[in-house]
Amino acid sequence: METYRLSNFPPGYSTVHIALFRNVVNAPDIRKKLILASTMGGDDGERARQAVDFGFIEARLLVSRMHLLIGIMTTLQTCLQPSNPSISSSKDTTTPTPESTNATPVPNENARLSTRPITRTHNLHSEILLTLSSNNNISESLRRHGMSDTTDELVVVRIADADSSEEAVWKEMELLVDGQLVNLGELDSDELVDWPRVSKIFKLSELDRLPLTPLEIRDTKIATVINTVAIKHVT
Numbered sequence: 001m002e003t004y005r006l007s008n009f010p011p012g013y014s015t016v017h018i019a020l021f022r023n024v025v026n027a028p029d030i031r032k033k034l035i036l037a038s039t040m041g042g043d044d045g046e047r048a049r050q051a052v053d054f055g056f057i058e059a060r061l062l063v064s065r066m067h068l069l070i071g072i073m074t075t076l077q078t079c080l081q082p083s084n085p086s087i088s089s090s091k092d093t094t095t096p097t098p099e100s101t102n103a104t105p106v107p108n109e110n111a112r113l114s115t116r117p118i119t120r121t122h123n124l125h126s127e128i129l130l131t132l133s134s135n136n137n138i139s140e141s142l143r144r145h146g147m148s149d150t151t152d153e154l155v156v157v158r159i160a161d162a163d164s165s166e167e168a169v170w171k172e173m174e175l176l177v178d179g180q181l182v183n184l185g186e187l188d189s190d191e192l193v194d195w196p197r198v199s200k201i202f203k204l205s206e207l208d209r210l211p212l213t214p215l216e217i218r219d220t221k222i223a224t225v226i227n228t229v230a231i232k233h234v235t
Contacts, residue, residue, distance in 0.1 A: 001173070002184050003166045009076055011162040013117065013124065016072060017169045019156045020059060020186060021179035027151040030056065030176060051172065055125030055157035056147035057132070060194040061201070063222045065187040068155060070230050071132040076159070078233045079117040079127055124159050132229060134202045144201060153192055154179060190218070202228060 001019040030052070037048035062068050119127045121138055126146075133141035147154060156177060158169050174181075186192060199205050204221050212220065 001166065001170050001181065003169075005162070006076070009080055013076065013080060013159055014162045015160045015164040016076075017158040017160065017164070017166065017173075018068070018072075018184060019170070019173055019177075020182050020184050021154045021156065021177050022059075022152070022182050022186070024152050024154045024177060024179035026178040027147055027154070028149040029178075031147060031149060033176075051176065053125070053158065054173070054176070055128050055155075055159070056151075057129065057155040057157065058145055058147060058151055059153035059155045059187065059192055060151075061132070061145055061198055062155065062187050063193055063198060063225045065184055067132075067222070067226050067229065068184075068187060070226055071128055072157065072159075074229060074233060075124060075128045075131045078131070079119050079124060081118060125157060128157060131232065134228060152179075155187075195221075198225065 001017060004016040004018075006014045006016065033048070034052050034056075037045065037052050039045075040048050057068070117124050117127075120136075121127050121130055121142070126142060129145040130136070130138060130141045132145045135141070154177065156173050158164070158173075160169065199208075199221070202221075202225050204224060207217055207220055207224070210217060210220065
């Protein structure tokens, strides 16, 4: 699992934990827990919702590790807008690095980011799915990029506060997901990507006709998907 400490975001949303699980065998059970938690009330309901308070992303539709990180950063930057619209600030689009590198973006002291996310979906975790999509259709985005009963390659994300414990979050993930934790770098492997589905969603089939080598076409497709996600909210 990788953890990012992002000091340029409000403390309540400044930590991101990300894990990639392969060979997941209990996706239907996780989905049932999500549905049950949404209908429960009282203290039991709060505990049930906390146990599944993650973003669940279909890893086979991620073309690279960069694709995922850009999606998360774009979501945070879009949903945590400056509370004063008259403040002019440049967004930091630097891709974050794990906390083990001790490198975090420098805060922009001229901007006061909202401490309450402005989302079009239920929460920040589901908003990531919308950001990763090729369009702004919420139900379609959640269905395509979220976890299904057949998901066996799964990315799990927790957006948390500045004091969030990496060990505690990992224990929650481990209890919830029955799969093999692997390095996030495996997202850069073609073995994971479902290219026919990705090409259909992002309309990449015409790139196959370019006078390029297979490797160059693959790289062009990856760049196209990442650029689509990166500029989605500014077009």
